[in-house]
Amino acid sequence: MILVFGKSGQVARELADLAPDAMFLGRGEADLCDAASCARMIGTLAPDAVINAAGFTAVDRAEDEGRVARAVNAEAPGAMARAAAACGIPFVHLSTDYVFGGEGNLPFAPGDRTGPLNVYGHTKLAGEDAVRAAGGPHAILRTSWVFSAHGSNFVKTMLRLAETRDALTVVEDQVGGPTPAAAVAAACLTIADGLRTAPELSGTYHLAGAPDTSWKGFAEAVFRAAGREVVVKGISTADFPTPARRPLNSRLDCASTRVAFGIDRPDWRTSLEAVTAKLLEAK
Template sequence: MTSLVFGGNGQVGQELLRALASLGAVQTTTRSGTLPDGRACLQADFADADAVVAVLDTVRPARVVNAAAYTAVDQAESDADAAHAANASTPGAIARWCAANGVPLVHYSTDYVFDGAGTRPYRPEDPTAPLGVYGASKLAGEDAIRAAGGRHLIFRTAWVYAAHGQNFLRTMLRVGAERDVLRVVADQIGTPTPAALIADVTARVLQQGTDASGTWHLTAAGETSWHGFAQAIFDDAVARGLISRAPTVEAITTADYPTPAKRPAYSRLDTDSLQRDFGIELPQWRDALGDVLDTLAAAQR
């Protein structure tokens, strides 16, 4: 049974290539037709839904996992057409193909579908109210997938990072080694979530062979701020010898760091239904961070 992963060069996509290998053959796509390590793969540009569907017709996969997305949150504010093409129109076309061919679809969405005005972790059934183009485009993608009528598993996640790629963890390690003082937003609350955890949970759910269809929240457990995440990164990185000393991390407000796109102030996601429905226990975010830093430390030995 072949799994087709769209977006094999992204943080989650790269981890999916590893995690899904236990389920059988895996094929993947990138926009360029090349993976980060230089290997060739299938080419699929999410700006062209017809070309993406043509890949599906060629591969005829037993399952589809869509890890491709337009994730430039600020750029999306001035590039709405591209964001909606990648995050809504093309996922909708994939979902319609999957529905017509009886193929299950896994798709990833985001905490940005919520406005962040809540005071408790958001449940999957809570009302959505995205603050910007990125969140709106991801919500439109969810709606298009549901409307297609096929079996789908939508996993909303948040604050994704990995030992590879461009993300908050790697940025902090780089700039923390260069500067004595960093200023990091402390009034946005969420849950840092490793891409490897997302991929591993996806593989476990698919391995169960469940016929479930719907929307679940998939993050690590607990919550912190970006400031708290940064401080934990530096403390744990020093302990593992990844950096020689931790910079001072000053707490600032969102108003001190204006961006084109508004971020939700509170976007912790309630994962109870995921854990209940699939019998999965999720790690605390700080423990999960340690696992990723262990991977980085091992690679430097």
């Protein structure tokens, strides 16, 4: 049995479709602000593997709620990883491109120097460090710009805005790889299974959709997929201030993920067609 922390998030919802026999722990079953209780759940349920698909992902809100963000993104994953290590089972933990500072224009490899620009990134990096320190079979999977038909994400925001506007300004100097939540979920399952037989593959990996694009380019693709005529004007990050600083370069080098687990970068354009169709159908 696979134990998944998270129930309502984008990746957790996709995991529920791919692994219906897994056990999912939402806020009602596991308080991520209580790291010890999360660890006890692993010891009590004795799963074959643990996937942590939960997290404090409100990037701007984390600037004011750093204590809660650290509890959820760092302390809880560390306790989970230690409990999984004590049981000798694989632990797969989701992380983010925001652990990097976004300098340059080359893709970041898993071993590149980190340098978060905001509280969210710092708490996620602390969570990574805690997972590694636990010493058990583990994989930290960094991803970026996740989207799906569930939860809150960029695609849903663009479609909502398109209902009342025929022109939008969208940041064009931040570049990264939009990533389908379904692809992240499938990767988590593949990695967990791989670690069962090859714990030596433990480490940090990247998964991001291809090809890389800007938020402006992604917005334009959303409107094309949805058949909406919306003019998208580019704007710089400097001209669109937010409480939390964002990295300009979120490109991720995913080569080691392919070598270790046979997982290729998903083409986000194909998934975008399916996601927009599903969202429009639901209206």
